[in-house]
Amino acid sequence: AERAGPDRAGYYALRAGNWLILSLNSEVDASQDSEQARWIDSVLADNPGKCIGAFFHKPAYSAVERSNSDNARLLFSKVADAGAIFVLNGHNHFFERTVPLDAFGRPSAEGTTIFVAGAGGKFTSGAVAENDRTAELITNAPGMLKLDFSYDAMNWTYIAGEDAAVASSGVLNCA
Numbered sequence: 001a002e003r004a005g006p007d008r009a010g011y012y013a014l015r016a017g018n019w020l021i022l023s024l025n026s027e028v029d030a031s032q033d034s035e036q037a038r039w040i041d042s043v044l045a046d047n048p049g050k051c052i053g054a055f056f057h058k059p060a061y062s063a064v065e066r067s068n069s070d071n072a073r074l075l076f077s078k079v080a081d082a083g084a085i086f087v088l089n090g091h092n093h094f095f096e097r098t099v100p101l102d103a104f105g106r107p108s109a110e111g112t113t114i115f116v117a118g119a120g121g122k123f124t125s126g127a128v129a130e131n132d133r134t135a136e137l138i139t140n141a142p143g144m145l146k147l148d149f150s151y152d153a154m155n156w157t158y159i160a161g162e163d164a165a166v167a168s169s170g171v172l173n174c175a
Contacts, residue, residue, distance in 0.1 A: 020050035030074040051174035059089035090118040095138040117145035
């Protein structure tokens with residue numbers, strides 16, 4: 001029950017080695033005075049100097065912009081301001097990796113990378129246009145994203161298609 005967060009609100013923190021991973025809820029209020037925002041502030045204050053990652057359902061920024069993404073953008077802004085290395089999202093049925101973004105979704109060398117990995121069951125078969133945030137976009141195939149963590153890095157591998165080929169891989173460093 002604790003894994004679902006306070007009052008099963010859908011947010012919690014996982015601490016593993018040098019990593020702090022935040023499971024956040026983009027489907028509930030994330031405004032500055034919300035319970036979730038105050039909880040995030042408290043967790044981040046109690047865990048300075050950690051490698052930070054987060055995940056929540058809707059992407060704050062993606063090649064396909066969805067309506068009702070205000071909470072996702074507020075969550076992204078909060079963790080990006082804290083120095084998160086990555087944010088993992090679903091919702092859009094394709095794989096996308098953004099360039100590093102600042103808290104406002106603008107490209108920034110020191111920013112946070114968003115991974116959208118929503119092609120596990122259903123996938124987008126039509127064309128999707130990249131934008132200035134997109135580093136990589138893979139559509140037209142089912143796929144899964146594998147994350148491997150070490151003390152000061154996170155390695156990703158995106159496996160796509162019926163032949164389970166490695167379609168993307170790389171590393172994000174922290175610390």
